[in-house]
Structure formats: structure tokens, C-alpha cells
Amino acid sequence: MAGVRPGREGEDVDGTGAPESSAVGPAIGLGQIVRLITGLLWFVWAQQWNTYSGQYAYAAALSVASGIGGLIILAAALLVRGRDQESHLDRLIFTASLSQAVLMIIVSATTHGFLTDELAFDQAAATSLLHGLNPYTLNFTHALTEFGGGGLGTPTLGGQLVSSVTYPSLSFLFFVPGVAAFGATGYAGPVTDAIAWLAGGLLLWRAASTTMRPYLSLFVLLPVPLLLIAYGVTDPLYIPFMIIAVWRWDRFADPQAGRAARWRGPIALGLACAIKQTPWLMAPYLLVGVALEAHRRGRNWLPVAAGYALLSGATFAVVNLPFVVWNAGAWARTVLLPITGALVPLGLGPAQLVTIDHIGGGGLSLFGLAGDLALLATMALFIWRYDRLKGVFPLFPLIALFLSLRSLESYFVFVFPILIVAASTVMMPAHRPGGPRMRRGLAIAVAALSVASAGSVVLALAEPLPLAIGVQTASLQASRLQADVLVRNVGSRSMQVHFLLAIDGVSKEVMDIQSGPAVLRAGATAEYRIVSTAPDLLPSAGEPFQIQVVSAQPETLVASSQITVPSLGAGSP
Numbered sequence: 001m002a003g004v005r006p007g008r009e010g011e012d013v014d015g016t017g018a019p020e021s022s023a024v025g026p027a028i029g030l031g032q033i034v035r036l037i038t039g040l041l042w043f044v045w046a047q048q049w050n051t052y053s054g055q056y057a058y059a060a061a062l063s064v065a066s067g068i069g070g071l072i073i074l075a076a077a078l079l080v081r082g083r084d085q086e087s088h089l090d091r092l093i094f095t096a097s098l099s100q101a102v103l104m105i106i107v108s109a110t111t112h113g114f115l116t117d118e119l120a121f122d123q124a125a126a127t128s129l130l131h132g133l134n135p136y137t138l139n140f141t142h143a144l145t146e147f148g149g150g151g152l153g154t155p156t157l158g159g160q161l162v163s164s165v166t167y168p169s170l171s172f173l174f175f176v177p178g179v180a181a182f183g184a185t186g187y188a189g190p191v192t193d194a195i196a197w198l199a200g201g202l203l204l205w206r207a208a209s210t211t212m213r214p215y216l217s218l219f220v221l222l223p224v225p226l227l228l229i230a231y232g233v234t235d236p237l238y239i240p241f242m243i244i245a246v247w248r249w250d251r252f253a254d255p256q257a258g259r260a261a262r263w264r265g266p267i268a269l270g271l272a273c274a275i276k277q278t279p280w281l282m283a284p285y286l287l288v289g290v291a292l293e294a295h296r297r298g299r300n301w302l303p304v305a306a307g308y309a310l311l312s313g314a315t316f317a318v319v320n321l322p323f324v325v326w327n328a329g330a331w332a333r334t335v336l337l338p339i340t341g342a343l344v345p346l347g348l349g350p351a352q353l354v355t356i357d358h359i360g361g362g363g364l365s366l367f368g369l370a371g372d373l374a375l376l377a378t379m380a381l382f383i384w385r386y387d388r389l390k391g392v393f394p395l396f397p398l399i400a401l402f403l404s405l406r407s408l409e410s411y412f413v414f415v416f417p418i419l420i421v422a423a424s425t426v427m428m429p430a431h432r433p434g435g436p437r438m439r440r441g442l443a444i445a446v447a448a449l450s451v452a453s454a455g456s457v458v459l460a461l462a463e464p465l466p467l468a469i470g471v472q473t474a475s476l477q478a479s480r481l482q483a484d485v486l487v488r489n490v491g492s493r494s495m496q497v498h499f500l501l502a503i504d505g506v507s508k509e510v511m512d513i514q515s516g517p518a519v520l521r522a523g524a525t526a527e528y529r530i531v532s533t534a535p536d537l538l539p540s541a542g543e544p545f546q547i548q549v550v551s552a553q554p555e556t557l558v559a560s561s562q563i564t565v566p567s568l569g570a571g572s573p
Contacts, residue, residue, distance in 0.1 A: 028078070031086065034214045035077035038093060041221040042070030045100060052107060059107075069096060083210075090213045091205075097217040098201045101226055102194045108230035109190030114147040116232030117154055117162065118171075119189045123147065125165040126175035127184040135172060136323055136330040139163045145536075146185065152537065155507045157342040157364070158552040159498025166337045167234075169320050170274040174237055193229050193236045200239035200417060207247050207421045225413050235414040238275040242282070244268035246394070246422040249286055253293035253304050266308045270315025277338055278411060281375070281397035282418075283312065285382055289393065292386055292433050338406070342552045344500065344507040347407030350457050355548070355559055356505040362491075363463030364405060364555035370456035371404035377449035384442035387432045391423040403457060466491025467520075467558045469549045472527075476565050479535040483511075485560075487549055488525040495520055495556070499530045500548040501537070502559060507548060508537045541565060 046066035052059040073093055080089045114120040124143040125135035141163045144153050153161035165172060174196070178188025201220055208216055219225075229236055245268040251257040252265055269286060272279040287305055294304035323331045342364075345351035351367050353359040378396035382389055394415050401411050432439060468490055474483040481501065489495055496519050499511040509532060516528030530547070532538060539545040544562040 031211075031214045032077050034218055035089070035093065036074060038097065038214075038217045038221060039070045039073030039077060041218070042066050042073060042097075042100075044223075045104065045221065046070065048104065052111065055111060056107060062103075066100065069100075087210055087213070090217070094201075094205055094213065094217045094220070098198060098220050101201075101220045102198045105194040105197065105226055105229050106187070106191055108226070109194075109232075110187050114143075114189065114232045115152065116234075117144060117152065118167070118234050119193075119232035120144055120147045121165045122167070122172040122234060123175050123179060123184075123189045125172035126179045126188070129172065129176060130179060134323065134326050134330065135165050136334050137327055140165065152508065155344050155500050155510050155550075156552070157344060157498075157550045157555050157557065159496075159500075159510055159550065161510055162337065162341065162343070164334045164337075166334050166341075167276050168274045168316070168335055169323050170271065171234065171237065171276060173319070174275075189232070189234070190230070193234055196240060197225075197229060197236040200236060200243060203240050203243045203247075204417045204421065207243060207425055209424055212420070212424065219416065224409075225416075228410050228413060233410045233414075235276065235278065235410050238272040238279055239414060239417055241268040241272035241275070242279055242418045243421050245272055245279075245286065246282075246418055246425075248425045249422070250289065250293045250390070250426045252290050252308055253297055253299065255297075255299070263311065266311035267315045270312040271319070273312070274316050274319040277335075278397075281400065282394060284375075284379065285393040285396060288379065288383065289386075289390065292383065296429055296433065342555055343406055344548075344550065344557065345405045346506065347402075347405075348409060348412070349402040349404065349407035350461065351405045351407070352505060353461060354557055355502065355507070355546075358559060358561075360461035360463055360465075361557045361559070362465040362467075362554070363460045364557060366456045366460035366463065367403060367405045370453045370460065371400040373449050373453035373456060374400040374403050377446055377453055380442050380445040380449060383433065384439060384446060385432065387429050390428060391426050392419065394419045394422050403453065464490075465558050466493075466495065466554070466556055467497065467549055467551070469547065469558050469560050471547055471560045471563055474547075474563055474565055476538065476541065479538070481511075481532040481538055481545075481565070483530050483547055485528045485530060485547055485549070486525060487516075487520060487528060489520045489522055492522055494522055495551045496553065498550050499528070500550060501532055501539075502546040502548050503537075503539050503543065505546070509534045511547075539565070 043066070046063045049059050049063035049066055053063065076089055076093075080086055114123070120143040121140045124140045124146075125138075128135050128138055141153070141161060144161075153163075155161055175188050175192050178192050179186070182188045182191070201216070205213065205216055245265050247265070248261065249265045251261045254262075265286075269279065269283060273283060287309055290308045291301040291305040294301040320331070320335075345355055345364065345367070349367075351364070354361040354364070375397070378399055382393055382396060398412055398415060401407050434442075466489065468488045470486045472484040472486060474481065485499070487497060499513065500507045501509050501511055511530040511532055514529040514531055516526050516530075520526055542564055544564050546562060547560045548557055550557045
């Protein structure tokens with residue numbers, strides 16, 4: 001530009017009269033911003049420690065330490081420069097953040113009872129095993145109140161609370177050492193979950209690339225997963241094993257890979273599947289992926305995939321075989337209950353429209369069909385676009401879970417570390433598998449199955465209700481809720497009906513029928529008097545609630561309009 005010349009430091013080169021300095025600081029990159037946000041989160045946890053200062057002697061000191069730590073992280077995020085120095089800083093931040101998260105889980109969990117039936121049942125199962133009893137044959141309903149959780153259980157459409165442990169054996173075997181150390185009513189469960197979260201965090205750090213590591217501290221400090229663990233969600237138990245299972249999982253089909261690289265993945269998958277059913281949904285994608293990798297490398301895919309399945313299946317069997325031999329029927333009945341047990345809708349998916357917005361409810365089994373079709377659709381998509389979707393397969397089971405009756409937030413939150421490792425440690429292929437004809441067939445299958453899955457959801461929401469409900473009276477007295485309800489069967493078949501109490505759209509407890517027929521004939525109308533069974537789960541005066549009438553054959557849930565006590569809007573079916 002005319003009139004402007006290069007100048008030396010201190011010269012007026014822009015015509016403003018002020019000398020321009022060459023001492024311009026380095027730009028702040030994304031890594032620095034993430035570290036700054038992590039430092040700010042330390043102040044959030046400092047405030048959280050303050051809330052425990054009346055219950056724990058060292059909570060105030062931990063609050064002060066967290067505040068100091070936050071200040072140090074903020075300063076270091078801006079001052080520390082250089083790849084090696086930043087890498088060392090990230091390691092320190094992650095170690096301190098993960099330690100604080102684990103300590104917060106333990107402290108938070110010990111301020112209340114077990115707030116999930118899964119944690120209460122798993123600890124009760126570990127206790128029963130130490131006494132030589134088969135956990136799969138016992139009723140653990142007593143554990144709902146024994147551990148101070150307020151009696152919150154999982155209702156079924158058959159009008160019962162789930163009363164048994166419903167997970168494979170490692171779900172409670174991991175609790176056995178803690179129960180032996182802390183006692184049957186101690187906090188073995190939360191401590192074990194915290195240790196598993198610590199192990200998962202360390203494995204996540206080990207598997208992550210250097211550029212990704214600043215973000216890991218941010219993740220372990222986020223409140224959502226920590227609150228879920230503190231409240232009693234036991235998903236952290238399988239996280240370390242799933243991280244190992246998906247870490248470089250495609251090397252299993254590589255004959256040049258070391259023996260450990262080929263064995264640890266399927267063995268870890270078998271152990272993860274022996275904890276909860278959630279990893280079951282990821283296993284088919286890994287098996288198909290291994291077969292595709294073998295084919296891509298010019299190997300016979302069938303024996304490679306069979307070897308992977310054999311290692312995973314044998315690991316699962318070794319852990320569960322003693323209980324199968326002990327009582328095969330009880331083991332199968334309880335472990336398959338989450339799949340076959342006709343549980344009430346709960347979660348984030350479209351099934352919540354039934355319980356909250358009164359849309360549909362007469363064809364709940366169609367949600368399960370929609371989830372199954374979605375699994376098939378995503379499997380076809382996985383094979384069709386393997387060259388692009390190989391690393392993100394952990395997302396696919398979430399689609400099926402979202403469409404099913406049970407789409408709990410924990411399913412989505414705890415997939416994050418698994419997804420990170422799966423997406424960042426595999427080698428992406430350059431080409432799609434198969435020829436043009438196979439790819440066209442897969443594309444058609446994806447479209448057809450996706451339409452069928454979406455159609456199942458639409459049908460589930462549009463299915464005519466076979467029952468109608470109207471609440472006539474309701475009252476709170478003597479630590480129980482009593483209601484008079486009219487129910488009409490407008491369907492074409494007799495139905496065995498049951499009643500649930502729901503608050504905020506969540507089915508809280510099964511209500512006893514004091515009067516009224518257990519089986520309601522087609523076209524009949526009957527009046528029922530029902531009473532609550534759990535004093536700790538009652539709505540407060542003025543708090544809205546619903547009465548739900550449910551049936552397992554066919555799978556049906558019909559909810560009343562919102563009711564408040566003492567205010568009651570009378571209704572008739």
C-alpha cells in the first residue's frame with residue numbers, strides 16, 4: 001500500500017503516531033481452550049465439595065484444594081508451551097481430575113441409599129453368594145429398602161416388580177470382595193463402580209492419541225456420568241473391558257499382529273458381555289467387522305470369525321457356567337428378563353410419548369420390533385459403507401435402543417469412551433467391501449429395513465387402545481394412596497389388568513387391587529379400588545401423578561390424565 005513501508009521495532013509504520021510492537025503473544029489454540037474449560041470445572045467441583053462440608057470433615061479442605069487446583073490449571077493452560085510440556089501438563093490434569101471424580105463418586109454415593117435396583121440387587125446377590133446361595137433363585141425385593149433407596153423398583157406390564165438379579169454373573173461377582181471387606185450393608189457397590197471408572201479412565205488415556213488427551217480430562221469431570229454412577233448405575237463395570245475389546249479390534253484378522261493383539265479383544269468382549277446385556281448389542285458388529293477384515297486381507301473369513309466368536313463365547317461361558325449348572329432355568333429366565341420381561345416403557349425414545357403424552361400404548365411390542373429392525377438396518381449399513389463407518393459402529397446399537405421400550409440415558413452416556421477408542425485406533429480401509437451387485441443389495445436392505453423400523457414406531461403410536469381408564473376419586477391417607485378407577489375393555493379379547501402409580505411419566509410402583517376383577521372381559525366395564533404399596537414413593541400433596549393400567553397380553557399401557565391430591569378431576573372411561 002502506498003505510503004506504508006516496513007519499519008523497525010518502535011517506529012510509526014501505520015501513521016497513527018504510536019509505535020508498533022513486535023511482542024505479540026502466541027495465539028490460543030483449541031487445546032488451551034479445553035484446558036481452560038477444565039480449570040473452570042474444578043471450581044464447579046469446589047462448590048460441590050462445599051455442599052458436603054456438613055457431612056464430611058475434609059470436604060471444606062477439598063473445596064479449597066479444588067479452587068487452588070482450578071487456578072493452577074487456568075494459569076498453566078495459558079503459560080505452558082511446547083509439545084512435551086503440554087503433554088506432561090495434560091497427564092497431570094487428567095490424573096488429578098480422574099482422582100477427584102472417583103473420590104466425588106464415592107462421597108456422593110455414601111450420602112444416600114442405593115437409588116437403583118440394579119445396584120441393590122447386585123450387592124444383595126454378592127452377599128447371598130458369600131452365604132452359599134444361588135443369586136438367580138432368590139427374591140431380592142427386600143434390598144429395595146434395605147439399602148435406603150426408597151423402594152424404587154422396575155415394574156413390569158404383568159403387574160409385578162422385578163425381584164431378581166437380571167444380569168450375567170460378573171455383574172455381582174465383582175462386588176464379592178467389597179462385600180466381604182465392607183459388610184453386606186456397606187458401600188461395596190459404589191466403591192467397586194468407582195474403581196471400575198478409574199480403570200476405564202486410565203485405559204482411555206492409554207488408548208487415546210496425544211492430541212485427544214486434553215479432552216479426556218474434560219469428559220471425566222462432566223457431572224452427567226458422575227451423577228449416574230453415584231446414583232447407582234453399574235455400567236462402569238464393563239467400560240474397561242469394552243475399551244480393550246474395541247482397541248485396534250481389526251488387528252485380530254491380521255496374521256502379522258502379535259498373539260496378544262489377537263486374543264485380548266475377544267476375551268475382553270466376553271468379559272464385558274458377562275457383566276451386562278448392553279455389550280451384547282455391540283458383539284455382532286465386531287464379529288462381522290472381523291469377518292470383513294479377514295476377507296479384505298485375502299483370508300478365509302469363516303474360520304477367522306469363528307475363532308473370534310469361540311474366544312468371546314468361551315470367556316462368557318467360563319464365567320457363567322457354574323450358575324448355569326447350578327440352575328440353568330433360573331439363570332436363563334433372569335438373565336433374559338430385560339429382553340423378554342415386558343418391562344414398562346422408560347427412557348428418552350418415542351415410547352415415552354405413551355406414558356407422558358397419551359399417544360398410543362396398545363401395541364408396545366411394536367417398539368421392540370422397531371429396535372430389532374433398526375439393528376438389522378444398521379448392520380446392513382455397516383457392511384455397505386464399511387470404508388467410512390468402520391470406526392463408529394458403537395453408535396449403531398444406540399439407534400435400536402432409542403426406539404425400544406427402554407432407552408435409558410446411561411446407554412448413551414457411557415458409550416462415549418468406547419466410541420472414542422473405536423474411532424481412533426482402527427485402520428480405515430480404502431475401498432468398500434464386495435462388488436456393485438452386493439452393494440446395491442445392501443443399499444436396498446438398508447432402505448427397506450429403515451422404513452420398516454420407522455413404520456413399526458408409527459404403528460405403535462397409532463395402535464388403538466384396548467383399554468380406557470377414568471379416575472373417580474383419589475386420596476392420600478395413612479401413608480398410602482387410594483383411588484377408585486373405572487376401566488373399560490374396548491378391545492376384542494379378555495385382558496388381565498394391573499395398575500401402576502406414575503410420577504412425571506415414570507412408573508414408580510405396583511398398586512394392589514382391593515376390589516375389581518383380575519380379568520376384564522371384552523366389552524366390559526369394571527370399577528376398581530386400588531391402593532399404593534410403597535410409602536416412600538407417594539406423590540406429595542398437590543404433586544401431579546397418573547394411574548396407569550397395564551397388561552402383558554397384549555403388551556398395553558394406558559395412562560390417566562394428570563391428577564393432583566386433594567384436587568381431582570373426575571373422569572370416566
